[in-house]
Amino acid sequence: GAGVSQTPSNKVTEKGKYVELRCDPISGHTALYWYRQSLGQGPEFLIYFQGTGAADDSGLPNDRFFAVRPEGSVSTLKIQRTERGDSAVYLCASSLGPYNEQFFGPGTRLTVL
Amino acid sequence: DAKTTQPPSMDCAEGRAANLPCNHSTISGNEYVYWYRQIHSQGPQYIIHGLKNNETNEMASLIITEDRKSSTLILPHATLRDTAVYYCIVRQYGNKLVFGAGTILRVKS
Numbered sequence: 001g002a003g004v005s006q007t008p009s010n011k012v013t014e015k016g017k018y019v020e021l022r023c024d025p026i027s028g029h030t031a032l033y034w035y036r037q038s039l040g041q042g043p044e045f046l047i048y049f050q051g052t053g054a055a056d057d058s059g060l061p062n063d064r065f066f067a068v069r070p071e072g073s074v075s076t077l078k079i080q081r082t083e084r085g086d087s088a089v090y091l092c093a094s095s096l097g098p099y100n101e102q103f104f105g106p107g108t109r110l111t112v113l
Numbered sequence: 114d115a116k117t118t119q120p121p122s123m124d125c126a127e128g129r130a131a132n133l134p135c136n137h138s139t140i141s142g143n144e145y146v147y148w149y150r151q152i153h154s155q156g157p158q159y160i161i162h163g164l165k166n167n168e169t170n171e172m173a174s175l176i177i178t179e180d181r182k183s184s185t186l187i188l189p190h191a192t193l194r195d196t197a198v199y200y201c202i203v204r205q206y207g208n209k210l211v212f213g214a215g216t217i218l219r220v221k222s
Binding site: 043 | 147162210211
């Protein structure tokens, strides 16, 4: 079956620009997570959705980062005024519910020049 | 969530069992031990999880000590495709995953 998909796979942008990263979770999965992974480190939690609402956004680094999941399936991570330090792989994961294992997508590699 | 300690790297011969240790001495009673792995340039992959009993599935076995302060992930017959970073995570059910640095497992022929 189809796994978690993320688009684009690679995104190169310039400092100060706005970017959107998309995540398509596994069909029927109610929980969706965003993580960020810098080179040589483990993934770092950003935000968790249960259905349409953000149940935990404690990992968002600042107010330039925002995420939505308006219909409880696809989610978009939005980054305003990008900085070079935002360069990382952004990973999305989904699970059947908050008590189930998470399945990860391949990630979007964001490079801010 | 409790912190975990893993060796930074390990080597294993192809076909042999790979035993990956993890210390989680501050684990609390309602926290589960999860293992994920990440093959180069891919997203993390769920392997197995447990609370206090040993667990086995088609990928691996998880052995948790009686006091729950440590655990071992066992890959019974390692192959070259098992070369990856292995993450041991202690998680309250329903909470986010908190990844450490993990163990780089190199399977060698």
